[in-house]
Amino acid sequence: MAVREVRPGVYSVGAIDWDRTIFDELIPLPEGTSYNSYLIKGSESTALIDTVDPEKTHILMDNLDEIGVERIDYIIANHAEQDHSGSIPAILERYPEAVVVTNAKCKAFLMDLLHIPEEKFNVIGDGDELSLGDRTLRFILTPWVHWPETMSTYLVEEKILFTCDFFGSHIATSDLYAKGNYEVYSGAKRYYAEIMMPFRAAVRNDIKKVEVLDIEIIAPSHGPMYKDPQFIIDAYKDWTSDEVANEVVIAYVSMHGSTKRAAERLAGALIERGITVKVFNLPTADLGELAMALVDAATVVIATPTVLSSAHPMAIYAAHLVNALRPKLKFVGIITSYSWGGMAVQQLQGCLGSIKPEVLEPVMIKGNPRDEDMKRIEEFANEIFKKHEQIGIIDKKSGGE
Numbered sequence: 001m002a003v004r005e006v007r008p009g010v011y012s013v014g015a016i017d018w019d020r021t022i023f024d025e026l027i028p029l030p031e032g033t034s035y036n037s038y039l040i041k042g043s044e045s046t047a048l049i050d051t052v053d054p055e056k057t058h059i060l061m062d063n064l065d066e067i068g069v070e071r072i073d074y075i076i077a078n079h080a081e082q083d084h085s086g087s088i089p090a091i092l093e094r095y096p097e098a099v100v101v102t103n104a105k106c107k108a109f110l111m112d113l114l115h116i117p118e119e120k121f122n123v124i125g126d127g128d129e130l131s132l133g134d135r136t137l138r139f140i141l142t143p144w145v146h147w148p149e150t151m152s153t154y155l156v157e158e159k160i161l162f163t164c165d166f167f168g169s170h171i172a173t174s175d176l177y178a179k180g181n182y183e184v185y186s187g188a189k190r191y192y193a194e195i196m197m198p199f200r201a202a203v204r205n206d207i208k209k210v211e212v213l214d215i216e217i218i219a220p221s222h223g224p225m226y227k228d229p230q231f232i233i234d235a236y237k238d239w240t241s242d243e244v245a246n247e248v249v250i251a252y253v254s255m256h257g258s259t260k261r262a263a264e265r266l267a268g269a270l271i272e273r274g275i276t277v278k279v280f281n282l283p284t285a286d287l288g289e290l291a292m293a294l295v296d297a298a299t300v301v302i303a304t305p306t307v308l309s310s311a312h313p314m315a316i317y318a319a320h321l322v323n324a325l326r327p328k329l330k331f332v333g334i335i336t337s338y339s340w341g342g343m344a345v346q347q348l349q350g351c352l353g354s355i356k357p358e359v360l361e362p363v364m365i366k367g368n369p370r371d372e373d374m375k376r377i378e379e380f381a382n383e384i385f386k387k388h389e390q391i392g393i394i395d396k397k398s399g400g401e
């Protein structure tokens with residue numbers, strides 16, 4: 001339980017989840033997370049912005065008790081996902097006068113996911129305002145900063161923008177504000193990569209919509225708030241831009257070491273050519289780290305042995321992940337190790353249908369790599385270097401010449 005006053009009459013009343021280790025049964029949370037909820041007292045009405053995961057409803061309730069909240073008029077639902085909306089039914093039960101304020105899409109989702117009755121909603125549109133008396137909430141639809149119904153809420157008089165997942169980070173911290181931007185940068189980038197990267201063009205539009213506001217604080221519903229909004233806005237502009245970096249992600253799986261030797265040789269050869277390399281051994285890799293590495297990389301190389309005539313399932317998983325996250329990468333390389341044949345290359349190419357990168361000539365290695373195979377890996381590194389040179393991303397200062 002921890003209530004903090006952000007501004008007079010504006011409170012942080014959410015919950016820190018120090019123990020959570022996975023989200024959506026998919027995304028590792030190495031730093032836990034938080035479900036931020038904010039209470040705003042106006043001269044006439046009180047609003048609660050987002051709630052918390054149902055597991056933490058009791059903390060939200062205790063926090064509301066601590067500041068003596070007897071009435072809530074509006075529950076603002078910026079996003080229907082249950083980590084923010086899941087406590088709405090409990091809040092409605094305790095504060096029966098409250099209505100849920102959200103957009104039409106979010107209302108439909110909340111009715112499906114939480115069975116909230118239709119009469120409990122007040123539907124708003126893009127740019128609409130809601131008066132709390134001496135304070136005003138303005139709603140800005142920011143679709144696809146996770147789901148299609150996501151929106152942000154701007155507290156006009158205090159210049160606070162409540163953004164839910166947008167600009168958030170899965171970080172459990174007692175810090176109310178991001179302290180030293182470096183600490184939050186990678187958490188925020190990781191979160192962007194995991195849930196927003198597939199919708200990069202939409203996110204770019206959302207940034208344009210919110211950056212015209214006069215913002216003093218960005219208050220997301222995961223992780224710390226930002227007193228320096230431009231820092232996180234600029235980071236998002238960078239991640240969502242079309243610029244790629246002189247970086248190669250190598251994602252590999254190896255059963256008896258042949259593929260590992262090829263992947264390691266490629267990594268060494270690329271490093272010698274001044275290219276930044278991020279290597280992931282798929283069976284033990286953190287998917288969030290892999291997603292984060294995909295935000296900037298110009299090239300991804302997937303290296304796999306052949307199992308029952310197929311690419312290894314972990315390699316197929318990685319290819320599906322790349323396809324689903326739709327990073328802005330330009331080139332894909334494939335290395336396969338085989339003994340008597342197989343369809344690994346065609347399979348992996350088939351998994352990448354939605355991103356359509358340029359697929360480089362694959363390197364197929366029969367058995368344990370021999371000297372001539374290692375030479376082909378060196379040539380493959382040369383090819384990647386040339387491709388990076390062609391698109392103008394070789395940084396000569398970092399050793400690319």
Ligand code: FEO
Nearest residue numbers: 079081083146165
């Ligand atoms: Fe934090 Fe998309 O929910």
